[in-house]
Amino acid sequence: MATVLHLSMECYPAAKAGGMGDVVGALPKYLNRIGWDAAVLIPKHRTHWLDTHPTQVVWSGKVRLHERYYAYCIEYVENDPTAFPLFVAHIPGLFDRSSIYLDDTGRGWSDEVVRHLVFQQAALQWVQGMAYKPQLLHCHDHHTGLIPFMVKHCPEYRNLADIRTVFTIHNGAYHGAFSWDLIHLLPWFDAEARELLDWNHAINPLAAAIKCCWAFTTVSPGYLEELREHSNGLEWLIRHEWPKAHGILNGIDTEVWNPRTDRHIFYNLKGHAIQKYKDENKLALAQRFRFEPQLPVVTYIGRLAREKGADLLPDLIGRTLGSGFPLSWLILGSGDAAIEQALRQIMHHFKGRFDAALEYNEALAHQLYAGSDLLIMPSRVEPCGLNQMYAARYGTVPIVRAVGGLRDTVVDYADTRPLPGARGIQFTHFDLTDATAAVWRALQLYQDQKRFRKTRNYDMKVDFSWERSARTYAQLYDSLIH
Numbered sequence: 001m002a003t004v005l006h007l008s009m010e011c012y013p014a015a016k017a018g019g020m021g022d023v024v025g026a027l028p029k030y031l032n033r034i035g036w037d038a039a040v041l042i043p044k045h046r047t048h049w050l051d052t053h054p055t056q057v058v059w060s061g062k063v064r065l066h067e068r069y070y071a072y073c074i075e076y077v078e079n080d081p082t083a084f085p086l087f088v089a090h091i092p093g094l095f096d097r098s099s100i101y102l103d104d105t106g107r108g109w110s111d112e113v114v115r116h117l118v119f120q121q122a123a124l125q126w127v128q129g130m131a132y133k134p135q136l137l138h139c140h141d142h143h144t145g146l147i148p149f150m151v152k153h154c155p156e157y158r159n160l161a162d163i164r165t166v167f168t169i170h171n172g173a174y175h176g177a178f179s180w181d182l183i184h185l186l187p188w189f190d191a192e193a194r195e196l197l198d199w200n201h202a203i204n205p206l207a208a209a210i211k212c213c214w215a216f217t218t219v220s221p222g223y224l225e226e227l228r229e230h231s232n233g234l235e236w237l238i239r240h241e242w243p244k245a246h247g248i249l250n251g252i253d254t255e256v257w258n259p260r261t262d263r264h265i266f267y268n269l270k271g272h273a274i275q276k277y278k279d280e281n282k283l284a285l286a287q288r289f290r291f292e293p294q295l296p297v298v299t300y301i302g303r304l305a306r307e308k309g310a311d312l313l314p315d316l317i318g319r320t321l322g323s324g325f326p327l328s329w330l331i332l333g334s335g336d337a338a339i340e341q342a343l344r345q346i347m348h349h350f351k352g353r354f355d356a357a358l359e360y361n362e363a364l365a366h367q368l369y370a371g372s373d374l375l376i377m378p379s380r381v382e383p384c385g386l387n388q389m390y391a392a393r394y395g396t397v398p399i400v401r402a403v404g405g406l407r408d409t410v411v412d413y414a415d416t417r418p419l420p421g422a423r424g425i426q427f428t429h430f431d432l433t434d435a436t437a438a439v440w441r442a443l444q445l446y447q448d449q450k451r452f453r454k455t456r457n458y459d460m461k462v463d464f465s466w467e468r469s470a471r472t473y474a475q476l477y478d479s480l481i482h
């Protein structure tokens with residue numbers, strides 16, 4: 001059986017901050033179903049899930065960074081309900097913290113470089129100690145981006161050089177770059193390999209991964225095309241390494257995201273009673289949030305970040321409600337303090353028509369997908385986006401900016417071409433005028449109830465499952481191994 005080990009910062013349900021956690025929590029499960037042997041290693045973060053699941057130590061060691069040693073152990077998580085072996089690297093002092101990425105002031109942990117270097121080397125030492133080594137290491141985002149370099153160019157890990165490496169870019173905006181002044185923290189490497197680490201006079205783990213891996217993937221074909229044109233200075237590199245590039249659309253875990261069985265939602269879908277399922281969930285939402293359930297409700301779920309276009313929301317809500325659009329707004333998410341503040345301010349202004357929960361809340365997210373009519377994603381960039389797929393499956397029609405994976409998965413309802421994807425509303429420019437027009441078009445669609453229900457019912461049947469994507473990954477792995 002062919003074996004692959006995924007290395008990542010997140011894996012649902014053990015530790016998740018965003019979509020990458022969902023992907024790493026689902027892809028291995030679906031790979032295993034088609035004959036692969038996939039496992040996952042993440043750091044042992046301090047999360048409720050990890051606190052309440054017993055583990056068993058399978059390996060321990062020490063990583064040296066310059067003059068300091070970091071003791072760690074690799075633990076197998078017992079009673080793991082996910083369908084793949086999950087391992088966590090327990091590195092005291094480095095990952096047992098209040099949040100996966102951010103300190104209490106909302107900034108990235110200041111010792112990020114050390115954290116990533118220790119995690120990556122703990123992973124490699126463990127693999128070195130395995131009797132049966134994986135054939136492939138699949139690294140996710142820049143946090144694990146130095147692994148393809150290390151296995152090829154660090155004498156310490158050279159006995160792993162035959163292991164294929166695949167690197168997935170979930171978010172190309174973050175490179176994890178750091179100054180050459182920190183070079184002493186890296187394990188010893190071949191002098192001639194130095195330039196593989198460099199991009200714009202800094203050590204750049206994202207760039208190093210793209211250069212050194214056997215193949216790299218982006219989480220949608222559309223995003224790969226975009227990275228070639230705009231990727232914070234990496235355009236040239238992406239073009240140069242183009243033969244190694246693959247755009248593979250993410251799937252969603254249709255077992256976790258199933259309106260018929262979802263235990264987070266108030267009322268499950270039964271038979272063909274879609275309207276009843278939507279109505280009941282919307283009414284239940286009205287217990288939690290202040291809004292008018294007889295009006296269509298537009299929802300935003302996710303990080304309140306510029307990248308996601310969340311800074312447009314306060315103005316968009318103000319403009320649409322201020323102009324008397326007959327709708328309500330709901331928001332679930334946390335993030336940028338200025339955006340949160342702006343939302344709080346208009347919440348007072350539009351009481352009863354706009355409400356928000358400024359937090360990360362997985363159960364509430366499920367309830368919002370089930371109870372909303374429309375979901376908006378005004379992203380500036382969107383490598384794939386999973387929320388539009390969750391929304392479609394739960395019968396909430398997506399309004400998206402035509403960018404990256406959103407463009408690949410949502411077709412405008414007025415577009416009559418037989419394209420794959422859900423039907424929704426697309427808009428092109430990242431500005432208030434275009435976004436307002438999109439919301440207006442969504443309302444028009446809603447008012448034509450027959451057409452709206454047809455769109456919604458169609459969306460619920462679109463196949464966004466992982467089976468298809470897992471097969472594409474498996475083909476890629478096969479082509480590298482054989």
Ligand code: GLC
Binds near residue numbers: 171405
């Ligand atoms: C990142 C991207 C998002 C993608 C997810 C999973 O969070 O921003 O677009 O869906 O990773 O790959």
